[in-house]
Every structure is written in C-alpha cells, then in structure tokens.
Amino acid sequence: MNENGMIESVVLAGVGGQGxxxxxxxxxxxxxxxxxxxxxxxxxxMAQRGGSVLxxxxxxxxxxxxxxxxxxxxxxxALEQIEALRYSDYLAPGGLVVVNSQTIxxxxxxMGAAKYPQDVETKLRSVFPRLIYFDAxxxxxxxxxxxxxxxxxxxxxxxxxxxxPEVWKKAIEESVKPKFREMNLKAFDIGRSCA
Amino acid sequence: xxxxxxxEAFARGAYEAGVTVACGYPGTPSxxxxxxxxxxxxxxxxxxxxxxxxxxxxxxxxxxAGARAIVTMKHVGLNVAxxxxxxxxxxxxxxxxxxxxxxxxxxxxxxxxxxxxxxxRFAKIPLLEPSDSQEAKDFLKLGIEISEKYKxxxxxxxxxxxxxxxxxxxxxxxxxxTRQIALEKNPPRWVPVPQWARVMRRNVEDRLGKLRADACxxxxxxxxxxDKTLGIVTASIAYQYVREVWPExxxxxxxxxxxxxxxxxxxxxxxxxxxxxxxELDDFLEEHIKALGIACVGKQFVPNIGELSVTTLEASRxxxxxxxxxxxxxxxxxxxxxxxxxxxxxxxxxxxxxxxLGKHEVIVTGDIGCYSLGAxxxxxxxxxxxxMGGGISMAHGLDKAGDHRTVVGIVGDSTFFHSGVTxxxxxxxxxxxxxxxxxxxxxxxxxxxQDHPGTGQTLMGEPTVALSIEDFGRACGFKRVRTINxxxxxxxxxxxxxxxxxxxPSLIVSRGPCPLHEKKKVGPIRRIDQELCKACRxxxxxxxxxxxxxxxxxxxxxxxxxxxxxxxxxxxFGAISAVEEKP
Numbered sequence: 001m002n003e004n005g006m007i008e009s010v011v012l013a014g015v016g017g018q019g020x021x022x023x024x025x026x027x028x029x030x031x032x033x034x035x036x037x038x039x040x041x042x043x044x045x046m047a048q049r050g051g052s053v054l055x056x057x058x059x060x061x062x063x064x065x066x067x068x069x070x071x072x073x074x075x076x077x078a079l080e081q082i083e084a085l086r087y088s089d090y091l092a093p094g095g096l097v098v099v100n101s102q103t104i105x106x107x108x109x110x111m112g113a114a115k116y117p118q119d120v121e122t123k124l125r126s127v128f129p130r131l132i133y134f135d136a137x138x139x140x141x142x143x144x145x146x147x148x149x150x151x152x153x154x155x156x157x158x159x160x161x162x163x164x165p166e167v168w169k170k171a172i173e174e175s176v177k178p179k180f181r182e183m184n185l186k187a188f189d190i191g192r193s194c195a
Numbered sequence: 196x197x198x199x200x201x202x203e204a205f206a207r208g209a210y211e212a213g214v215t216v217a218c219g220y221p222g223t224p225s226x227x228x229x230x231x232x233x234x235x236x237x238x239x240x241x242x243x244x245x246x247x248x249x250x251x252x253x254x255x256x257x258x259x260a261g262a263r264a265i266v267t268m269k270h271v272g273l274n275v276a277x278x279x280x281x282x283x284x285x286x287x288x289x290x291x292x293x294x295x296x297x298x299x300x301x302x303x304x305x306x307x308x309x310x311x312x313x314x315x316r317f318a319k320i321p322l323l324e325p326s327d328s329q330e331a332k333d334f335l336k337l338g339i340e341i342s343e344k345y346k347x348x349x350x351x352x353x354x355x356x357x358x359x360x361x362x363x364x365x366x367x368x369x370x371x372x373t374r375q376i377a378l379e380k381n382p383p384r385w386v387p388v389p390q391w392a393r394v395m396r397r398n399v400e401d402r403l404g405k406l407r408a409d410a411c412x413x414x415x416x417x418x419x420x421x422d423k424t425l426g427i428v429t430a431s432i433a434y435q436y437v438r439e440v441w442p443e444x445x446x447x448x449x450x451x452x453x454x455x456x457x458x459x460x461x462x463x464x465x466x467x468x469x470x471x472x473x474x475e476l477d478d479f480l481e482e483h484i485k486a487l488g489i490a491c492v493g494k495q496f497v498p499n500i501g502e503l504s505v506t507t508l509e510a511s512r513x514x515x516x517x518x519x520x521x522x523x524x525x526x527x528x529x530x531x532x533x534x535x536x537x538x539x540x541x542x543x544x545x546x547x548x549x550x551x552l553g554k555h556e557v558i559v560t561g562d563i564g565c566y567s568l569g570a571x572x573x574x575x576x577x578x579x580x581x582x583m584g585g586g587i588s589m590a591h592g593l594d595k596a597g598d599h600r601t602v603v604g605i606v607g608d609s610t611f612f613h614s615g616v617t618x619x620x621x622x623x624x625x626x627x628x629x630x631x632x633x634x635x636x637x638x639x640x641x642x643x644x645q646d647h648p649g650t651g652q653t654l655m656g657e658p659t660v661a662l663s664i665e666d667f668g669r670a671c672g673f674k675r676v677r678t679i680n681x682x683x684x685x686x687x688x689x690x691x692x693x694x695x696x697x698x699x700p701s702l703i704v705s706r707g708p709c710p711l712h713e714k715k716k717v718g719p720i721r722r723i724d725q726e727l728c729k730a731c732r733x734x735x736x737x738x739x740x741x742x743x744x745x746x747x748x749x750x751x752x753x754x755x756x757x758x759x760x761x762x763x764x765x766x767x768f769g770a771i772s773a774v775e776e777k778p
Contacts, residue, residue, distance in 0.1 A: 016536060028198050030363060038198065039327070041360040052535040064435040066327075066360035069505040089526040105768045106750075111573055111733060114533035123484040127527050167377055182459065 008059035010070040011090045014079030019150035024055035029171035031059035039066035064085045075160045096160030097128040098135040109148020148187040201358040205327040206231035210334030215373040216257035217241045218250035222269030223304040224358040225297035242516040246270035246613040251279045258292035261374040284318045285395035291339030298354045301502035310476035315350045315453045322453035323351045324431040328362040407454040415450030426467025427645035440508040541741035542717045542757025543544045544707025546550040547681030549574040558600045562586030564607035573738045584614030590629035604631045609639035609647040623672030630701045636709040644712040668702035675701040710757045718758035719773040727770035730777045734762035
C-alpha cells in the first residue's frame with residue numbers, strides 16, 4: 001500500500017461485555033513481541049451498554065492509521081455470529097473470517113421491533129469463502145470458563161496471520177492474571193485446533 | 196516500550212514532566228487520563244472536581260503557586276471552564292499548566308462536535324495536537340515546558356481516536372519540579388482589576404508574538420519533503436490518514452499549531468506546487484493560511500462534519516483528481532440485521548423511574564448521563580436534553596413559559612453536583628413549581644463509574660464526607676423533598692402521584708446504586724413460568740436486555756438478569772418469580 005510494506009489489519013466485532021478489549025490487547029502484544037509497529041483502536045463509551053463493539057488492530061513495519069479501512073482486513077473475527085455480517089465490508093478479498101456461532105438477541109429483537117435473521121450459517125457461508133464457524137462459547141465452558149471464548153477465537157484466527165504460536169502464548173501470559181494463565185493457554189490451543 | 200492508549204500516555208507524560216496536581220471531571224473520551232494519573236499517587240495529587248470549571252480553577256491556582264498542574268475534560272467541559280480559561284490567559288502561571296481537552300469528532304458519545312482548537316485562538320494561548328500515543332506523552336511534557344517558559348496556560352487538544360487508540364511508547368524518568376511552591380504576594384501580577392488587567396492584556400499580545408516565532412522552530416512542527424507536486428498541511432490524527440492516502444506527497448505536520456507558525460507555513464508552501472489542508476472538523480488552519488494570502492484547497496474536498504478516515508480521504512482525493520468515487524456497495528444482508536442500540540443495563544435503577552413516569556402525562560426535561568437512554572423506545576420518557584445541569588433549569592423554563600403539562604426534570608447524581616444545584620436554587624427562588632427527580636445511582640456511571648461529592652470516596656481512594664442531595668434540596672428552599680426506592684414500583688408510583696398533584700416545587704431523590712458498579716446482583720435472578728405467562732408482554736415493555744421477547748412468550752436470560760424484580764412487579768399474572776439460589 002505504501003513504502004512501508006505490508007500492513008496486517010484485523011477487525012474484532014462483538015457485543016459489549018464479550019471480552020473484545022482483552023482479545024485486542026493480546027493480539028497487539030503478540031504483534032509487538034514479534035517486532036512490529038502496532039496500533040489498535042476500540043470503541044468506548046455508550047457502546048459498553050449492550051451495543052455492538054468493534055476493535056481494530058493493525059501491525060507491520062510502520063503503521064500510520066489506527067483504523068482499518070474498508071476492504072483491507074486480513075482477518076475478521078466475530079464473537080457473535082451476525083456481527084460478522086454487520087462488518088463484512090472491512091474484509092479484504094480472500095481474508096479469513098472466524099465466527100462464534102453464539103446468538104445474543106439484540107434488544108430491538110426482544111422488543112419486537114426487528115427480527116433476528118434466519119439461517120445465519122448459510123448466509124455467512126455465502127458471503128465468506130474462508131470461514132471458520134464454531135461454538136466457541138461451548139468450547140469455553142468445556143475449558144472451565146465461558147469468558148475464555150475470546151481466547152479460543154484468537155487461537156482460531158491466529159492461523160490466518162503470520163505470528164508464530166509462541167509469540168501468542170507469551171502475549172497471553174503477559175495479559176492475563178497468573179491464575180487464569182493455564183486455562184487461557186489451553187483455550188488458545190483448542191481454538192487453533194478448531195481452525 | 197509499552198503499548199499505551201493516548202490517555203494512558205498523557206498520564207505517563209504528566210508523571211514524567213513532574214506534575215504534582217491533576218484535576219478533572221469525567222467525560223468521554225478524556226476520562227482515562229486521570230484514572231491513569233492516579234496510579235502515580237502520591238507523586239501526583241489527583242481529584243475529580245464537581246465540574247470542569249472547579250477543576251480548572253484548582254489546577255490553575257496550583258500552577259500560579261509554582262506547581263506543575265494538568266486539568267482534563269471533554270470538549271463540552273471546556274465550555275463550562277471557559278470563564279477561568281479566558282482570564283488565566285491574562286494572569287499566566289509560574290509552574291507548567293496544561294489543559295488536556297478531548298474532542299469527539301463523529302460524536303461517538305457526545306451531544307455536539309465542537310472544535311476545541313478555536314478556544315486556543317480565542318484565549319490567545321498555545322495549542323498542541325498529538326497524533327499518536329508517543330506524541331501524547333511528548334506533547335504533554337512539551338506543553339509544561341512551553342507553559343513555564345512563557346508563563347502561559349497551554350491547551351493540548353486530543354480526539355477520540357488519539358485518546359482511545361493504542362500504540363507503542365518509549366518511557367522516560369520523572370523530572371521533579373524544583374520550584375518552591377508559594378504564591379508570590381504581587382497583586383499587579385495576579386489581580387485583574389481594570390488598571391492591572393490592561394497591562395496583562397498587552398502582555399498577552401507580546402507573548403503571542405514570541406510564541407509564534409517559537410512555533411516555527413518547534414520540534415513538534417516538521418516538514419517532510421517528498422514529491423513537491425502536492426504539499427499537505429495537516430495535524431492531529433488526520434496526519435496518520437494523510438500518510439496512507441497520499442504516501443508520495445510532501446507534508447507539513449503541525450503539532451504546535453497555534454499561534455500559527457506563519458514563517459514555517461510560508462517556507463513549506465514555497466516548496467510545493469499545490470497546497471491541500473487536511474484537518475478534522477473546522478477549517479482552523481485553512482482559513483488562516485488563506486488569510487496569509489496563500490492559495491490552498493481544503494474543506495471543498497475534505498468533510499467538515501464527522502471524523503476523517505482513510506476511506507473518507509480516499510474519496511476526497513478522488514474528488515480532487517476528478518476521478519469517479521466508486522459507489523459504496525452495502526454489505527450483503529446488512530439491511531436485515533437488527534440494530535444493537537445502547538440500552539439501560541439489566542437491573543438499572545433508572546428503569547423503575549421511567550416505568551413509573553410512563554403512567555403519567557408529563558413533559559420530561561433530561562440531562563447528560565445513562566438516563567439519556569430513557570429517550571429511546573420502549574421507555575420514551577424523555578422529551579428534551581440540552582447540556583449538563585440543563586435538566587433542572589429547563590424544567591423551570593418550560594414551567595414559566597406556560598407549558599400546560601406538569602414538567603418533570605431528571606438529572607443524575609454526578610450531574611446534580613456538577614451544575615444541577617444552581618438550577619434548583621432558581622426554581623425555589625423564582626417561585627417555580629417543577630418536579631425534579633435526581634436519579635442517584637451513587638456514581639458517575641456513563642463514563643465508567645467515577646466518584647463524585649456524593650459517594651463518600653475521593654479519586655485518591657480516601658473516605659470522605661458524602662454530600663446529601665436531600666439536604667441540598669432543603670437548603671435551596673425546597674419544602675417537599677422525598678426519597679424513593681426505584682426498585683419498588685408501587686411505592687415509586689404512589690410518591691410520584693402525590694408530588695405531581697401539588698402546585699409547588701418538589702425534589703425526589705430516586706436512590707438505587709448502579710449494579711454494574713456494585714458488581715453484585717440486586718436480588719435473586721428471575722424466571723418466567725411459561726405455563727402462567729399470558730404473553731401480554733408487559734415485562735418486555737420495560738426494555739430490559741435480560742428479557743428475550745423474540746418469541747411470543749418471553750423468557751429471562753439467566754446470565755444477564757441482575758435480579759431487580761421490576762419485571763415481576765409488572766406481571767399481572769404471577770408468572771415471574773425468583774429462582775431459588777443454590778445453597
């Protein structure tokens with residue numbers, strides 16, 4: 001794109017409270033440990049209250065914009081399935097999409113003002129040729145904590161980026177409290193095996 | 196090296212610069228600056244002040260006495276602090292003084308998108324504009340340096356994307372301030388009565404001239420020579436986008452952008468064929484460059500509404516070069532997706548008040564806080580919002596204008612202390628009869644739970660007096676002061692009925708702590724008995740995210756329910772009950 005070479009861009013989408021900020025932090029640290037310049041951006045404020053949340057991570061030799069431009073994300077990961085459709089225009093052609101098959105009913109649907117789409121998996125498969133679609137929340141419960149779904153998804157999306165697994169693991173160790181380290185490292189491996 | 200957000204970097208910069216006093220009032224996207232600065236206690240004394248004006252004055256006095264001080268706020272907060280700003284420019288300071296003011300282009304969580312750079316020109320003081328976290332830290336320190344060199348307050352202007360983006364920052368050690376802290380007894384220096392203020396006024400102009408020369412040679416301003424066909428003048432986050440959209444162009448990157456570095460601007464434009472100004476929001480640079488007699492383009496191609504991005508600037512570039520802008524294809528299925536608007540959280544104490552108000556034909560003036568969400572469906576119980584504290588005074592205005600309906604004003608606890616209390620005085624003093632409800636959730640919730648004068652704790656973590664809103668009401672001349680528990684629907688309704696029926700002012704304090712802040716459930720979680728449920732959807736109409744009403748008969752999401760029991764009290768068929776806790 002410019003004289004600074006290839007920039008990798010990743011978009012994480014979900015709903016407030018799903019652990020997107022931690023996932024973004026781990027990804028950014030992994031990129032830095034691997035020797036990259038890195039920038040991230042997350043939406044704060046009103047988005048925390050049940051709104052859809054977007055985190056953007058960019059790394060490479062020299063990163064200018066902290067925001068991912070439309071059509072340039074190498075990886076799009078959604079912690080709730082329809083959020084992948086909401087942000088599909090960020091994805092670069094040929095990019096990898098990782099989706100948690102979870103449904104979180106928006107309040108607009110509860111109110112009866114809108115409908116949750118039918119056949120989400122079919123729609124996802126029609127839009128995204130490179131799709132990893134699985135129930136990360138269920139896997140997280142199996143690991144011992146529902147909140148580990150974000151790290152399971154990181155494991156899956158790590159297969160679409162050029163950062164080696166040991167760099168990811170170091171980033172996880174630096175980002176989570178000691179008592180959750182082992183569980184999160186296990187979660188990452190499980191995610192990687194789901195890819 | 197660390198990955199820091201812009202706001203974390205500002206706090207780190209304050210620490211490294213030897214700042215000892217940091218004040219502010221919470222406001223997105225500025226809040227995390229003080230939350231991170233307090234991690235450096237006791238080196239930095241930090242406080243949440245009741246409002247931005249007070250915060251500004253506290254920090255200003257510290258700097259007048261020789262301490263290094265910062266004050267933080269969002270853009271609209273500087274309107275509140277504009278009075279001390281304008282005259283601190285005259286008084287000047289001894290220790291470094293930086294006001295970090297965070298703009299919100301695109302209004303991610305604000306009621307307007309004013310451009311703070313205008314305030315620097317208005318107050319005739321220097322303006323610094325960082326474009327990433329490293330510069331956030333460096334420019335905070337530079338601001339302290341400039342402030343001490345010229346004895347002037349300095350504005351460091353940030354934006355949502357600078358404050359909330361993270362990037363790699365190199366850390367340095369703290370440099371202590373060696374001044375003795377004591378306000379010099381010298382009234383002509385510190386007292387702006389007309390005869391002395393006129394002298395100060397001249398000094399302000401002299402100072403601007405010297406600062407202009409300094410801006411031209413400042414390390415914060417630099418020319419990056421590349422291809423000379425197009426030269427772009429830019430600042431703040433816009434610089435980052437410019438480097439991606441016009442990688443070949445020469446750039447004048449301004450970090451110390453006011454007083455305008457005229458000579459540097461002239462030097463740059465002399466070296467390029469065509470000049471483009473790329474800046475977010477107002478044409479703050481462009482207008483001045485044109486006034487210098489320099490031909491340039493800017494806002495005719497670059498939007499002045501909302502925030503910029505690589506995508507918007509690619510469109511600007513296409514327009515400039517006379518190319519077609521590719522039509523934006525909507526993402527597939529995106530029209531079918533249900534929105535996720537922000538809503539009051541499960542168990543939010545505000546919900547009970549709005550639900551009770553829904554039973555009355557009243558007009559409601561609202562304010563800035565979580566309860567602003569009461570304007571949306573399905574609550575629909577909020578009719579107008581202007582600004583912090585406005586919920587109280589606007590109720591009085593509608594009342595005096597003769598709106599035939601009963602007027603109810605709603606403000607939060609933090610907002611009440613911020614600027615609501617003066618409106619309360621007005622109602623009692625000027626014989627109004629508005630009903631004011633303070634929704635007291637014991638914290639500044641919207642910005643992420645900060646303390647305030649009513650919480651009994653300081654930002655430094657010390658216990659302190661907790662001011663009583665009820666006592667304020669009585670002291671302001673309100674004879675009717677009531678306290679309600681918003682989780683008790685019947686009681687709330689009864690008290691509301693009583694207060695709405697009298698022709699005199701009334702203060703109702705609705706007290707229920709924010710369950711998110713308390714980190715515990717209000718009560719046992721609830722469930723809906725699908726046999727007893729008649730699908731009347733009364734529970735769905737309170738707009739709780741824990742109640743899933745997608746099917747005909749709603750159910751309660753046990754993960755989300757905070758056990759407030761509001762839905763249970765709405766149910767006429769006894770279908771909702773508490774789930775017994777496992778022993």
